[in-house]
Amino acid sequence: MVESTKNATLSFDGKTLELPMYSPTSGPDVIDISKLYAQGDVFTHDPGFTSTSSCESSITFIDGEKGELLHRGYPIDQLAEKSHYLEVCYLLLYGELPTAAQLEDFETRVTRHTMVHEQMHNFFRGFRRDAHPMATMVGVVGAMSAFYHDSTDITDPWQREVAAIRLIAKLPTIAAMAYKYSVGQPFVYPRNDIDYASNFLRMCFAVPAEEYEVNPILSRAMDRIFTLHADHEQNASTSTVRLASSSGANPFACIAAGIACLWGPAHGGANQACLEMLQEIGSVDRIPEFIARAKDKNDPFRLMGFGHRVYKNFDPRAKVMKQSADEVLDLLGVENNPILQVAKELEAQALADPYFAEKKLFPNVDFYSGIILEAMGFPTSMFTPIFAVSRTIGWVSQWKEQISDPKMRIGRPRQLYTGSGARDYVDVENR
Ligand code: CMC
Numbered sequence: 001m002v003e004s005t006k007n008a009t010l011s012f013d014g015k016t017l018e019l020p021m022y023s024p025t026s027g028p029d030v031i032d033i034s035k036l037y038a039q040g041d042v043f044t045h046d047p048g049f050t051s052t053s054s055c056e057s058s059i060t061f062i063d064g065e066k067g068e069l070l071h072r073g074y075p076i077d078q079l080a081e082k083s084h085y086l087e088v089c090y091l092l093l094y095g096e097l098p099t100a101a102q103l104e105d106f107e108t109r110v111t112r113h114t115m116v117h118e119q120m121h122n123f124f125r126g127f128r129r130d131a132h133p134m135a136t137m138v139g140v141v142g143a144m145s146a147f148y149h150d151s152t153d154i155t156d157p158w159q160r161e162v163a164a165i166r167l168i169a170k171l172p173t174i175a176a177m178a179y180k181y182s183v184g185q186p187f188v189y190p191r192n193d194i195d196y197a198s199n200f201l202r203m204c205f206a207v208p209a210e211e212y213e214v215n216p217i218l219s220r221a222m223d224r225i226f227t228l229h230a231d232h233e234q235n236a237s238t239s240t241v242r243l244a245s246s247s248g249a250n251p252f253a254c255i256a257a258g259i260a261c262l263w264g265p266a267h268g269g270a271n272q273a274c275l276e277m278l279q280e281i282g283s284v285d286r287i288p289e290f291i292a293r294a295k296d297k298n299d300p301f302r303l304m305g306f307g308h309r310v311y312k313n314f315d316p317r318a319k320v321m322k323q324s325a326d327e328v329l330d331l332l333g334v335e336n337n338p339i340l341q342v343a344k345e346l347e348a349q350a351l352a353d354p355y356f357a358e359k360k361l362f363p364n365v366d367f368y369s370g371i372i373l374e375a376m377g378f379p380t381s382m383f384t385p386i387f388a389v390s391r392t393i394g395w396v397s398q399w400k401e402q403i404s405d406p407k408m409r410i411g412r413p414r415q416l417y418t419g420s421g422a423r424d425y426v427d428v429e430n431r
Contacts (some may be wrong), residue, residue: 002056004032015040026061026070043414050309053234055242056405059092059397060233064310069317071231072096080320085226085390086110086196089168092231092397107196113169114190114199116177117147124181133178133385134263140174141167142256152250154403163251164396171392172196175385176203182381197223200389205377217331218376221324225369228317229387231394237261237268241395242402246411251399258395259388265304268391271366271383274305275339275374283338284345291346295355303350305367312360321368328372343371 004020008031011017017040020032030053033044046052061070069076072091079088083097090098090106098106123143127136144166145152151163177187180203188203198214201222206212232238240261244254262268281290293301308315329340347363350356366387373383402408 010036010040012040012042025058026063037414043416045416049234049239054239054411055234055402056407057233057398057401058095059401060231060394062233062310064308064312067311067314067316069232076228076316077320080224080227080317083227084195085223085230088227088230089393092393093164093400109165110169110196111192113166114173114192116170116173120147121177121187124177124187127181129182129184131182133175133182133381134259134269134388136178136181137174137385137388138256138260138263140178141171141259142253144170144252145250148252152252154245154248154250157404160251160400160403164400167251167255167392167396171389172200173203175382175389176200178385179204179378179382195219195223197226201376204382215331217327221328221372221376224320224324225372225386226390228321228365229369229390231391231397234398235267236264237391238395238398241399243411245399245402246408251396254399255392255395258391262388262391263384268366268384268387270304270364271370271373271387272380274366275370275380275383277304278339278342278346278370281342281346284341287342287346287349291349291353295353303346303356303361305363305370306350306356307359307361308364311364314362315364317365318363318368321365321372322363325368325371325375328375332375337375339374340371343367 002022002024005023006021007018008021009016010019017036019036022030022032024030037043044052059072061073062068071079071088072095074091074097079091083091086107087098087103089110090103120140120143123140124136127139148163148166151159151166153159173190180187185207188206188208190199190203194202194214198219201214201219202212234242237258241254241258244257245251249257265273277290281287290301290303293299294303294306329337347367351362356362369387370380370383373386374380378386
């Protein structure tokens with residue numbers, strides 16, 4: 001725990017309270033209000049948590065003004081350029097970049113855990129074929145606690161470690177199985193002789209009837225999508241995982257809760273929503289109409305893939321993702337894809353529009369990841385499951401950090417109650 005260096009003074013109703021303040025390694029100072037209710041008989045009110053720090057963490061730092069994202073201090077653009085997903089997983093989980101031997105050991109452990117319990121195949125078959133793969137994933141990941149009893153005791157550090165490795169290793173297999181099930185093709189087992197991203201592409205696109213060669217450019221782009229989505233400090237799904245975990249729930253249940261939260265269109269569901277919006281726009285000449293709708297206060301429509309709660313100048317992940325999108329589209333020869341044309345023109349028109357400039361709205365990572373995934377041949381319904389696969393390491397690392405924190409308590413927000421005062425029950429015949 002950081003030491004308090006100074007105090008903030010809060011005065012209200014004739015009372016004066018001294019509240020300890022902490023200075024983080026980076027970012028604004030924090031006022032500790034945890035004793036406010038006990039000492040001042042008041043709550044704070046912050047819907048959407050725009051000014052509230054919910055935990056102490058040393059994993060990821062974001063400076064939204066500068067457009068900076070650091071994992072354990074390393075900038076995301078350097079990691080996307082020089083590292084790869086499993087190395088970033090190691091960094092997030094254990095705090096330091098691995099030596100060559102540590103990385104080899106970690107990769108071997110993850111690779112050896114990629115298969116799922118054979119009986120889980122039956123579990124998939126209980127879903128309707130047209131189930132959204134996110135619905136299947138929420139169910140199947142939650143069900144992991146019924147299949148892996150030997151890694152649900154959160155008080156045992158060894159079981160926590162095994163659960164972490166299982167989750168990182170099995171999520172791509174589960175997402176690929178959800179996809180295969182939805183298209184009526186047989187499940188493809190993972191292979192231990194190819195890397196994590198290639199394995200995922202193979203499990204999604206291979207069929208038993210023919211050999212499947214993974215294109216290294218596509219595998220690299222897939223690895224970058226995983227890397228760029230790996231963690232993002234206390235976002236909605238991560239906070240959901242932490243809140244679920246604060247009750248002592250097992251790791252598989254907590255990650256299933258995170259997946260459920262990620263599904264929403266304001267969060268991980270934005271990549272699907274963004275591509276569907278581009279399809280709905282359909283042609284470049286309709287862009288002004290959609291921009292006008294996004295600016296109209298009486299229309300709930302928003303430009304999907306634009307804006308961010310934290311980044312207010314640019315999304316550093318979007319910069320790298322844009323470059324990857326160019327590479328993939330060059331390779332696949334789909335420069336004339338109408339969806340891409342709409343995307344490029346929408347980006348240009350929105351960035352030139354004073355409304356978006358004033359409100360600091362610009363394309364976020366999901367704007368470009370959707371384009372890449374579409375070019376690779378994924379249906380839009382798989383976009384958010386792929387985000388969930390990538391973010392699993394972030395959720396797991398934050399969960400592990402929280403469990404190891406001796407100050408962990410159940411998360412229990414308070415409220416500003418505006419309902420009825422106490423009143424007596426009225427029998428139905430008298431209402
Ligand atoms: N299109 C049009 N107007 C927008 C948009 C948008 N995409 N985003 C925000 N605004 C306007 C909003 O109407 C508001 O205007 P006013 O001040 O006049 O009321 C102002 O900008 C601030 O919006 P806000 O809703 O208070 O901002 P927020 O920080 O609560 O929301 C957001 C952030 C990401 C939910 C929002 O920008 C949004 O809905 N974007 C579209 C969905 C999306 O792309 N989400 C992916 C986020 S990145 C992936 C991830 O991390 O999950």
